Amino acid sequence: MDPERHLLVWVRVWSEDAKRLLIQVEDNGEGFLDAELNCFNARERLKDGEGEHIGIYNVCQRLELLYGEKADISFSNREDSGAVVDIQIPV
Secondary structure, three states: OOOOOOOOEEEEEEOOOOOEEEEEEEEOOOOOOHHHHHHHHOOOOEEEOOEEEOHHHHHHHHHHHHHHHHOEEEEEEOOOOOEEEEEEEEO
């Protein structure tokens, strides 16, 4: 990422009904690599040449422990540039 470019992060929280809370975190960075997206969306630990990265995996596990199948998390990229994380949890 260009050091002169400012990274912006947006967090949106809303509810379409009284049952689910929707949380979206989005940035204007470089986005996720395809291998990262596949790993995160499969709820697997990310491993690379630098070791094992478990932060996102831990978040997925905690959501499952707290809410079971009532929660969901998904990872994607914006069309122009940046990462998107969508989380749904029961209210």
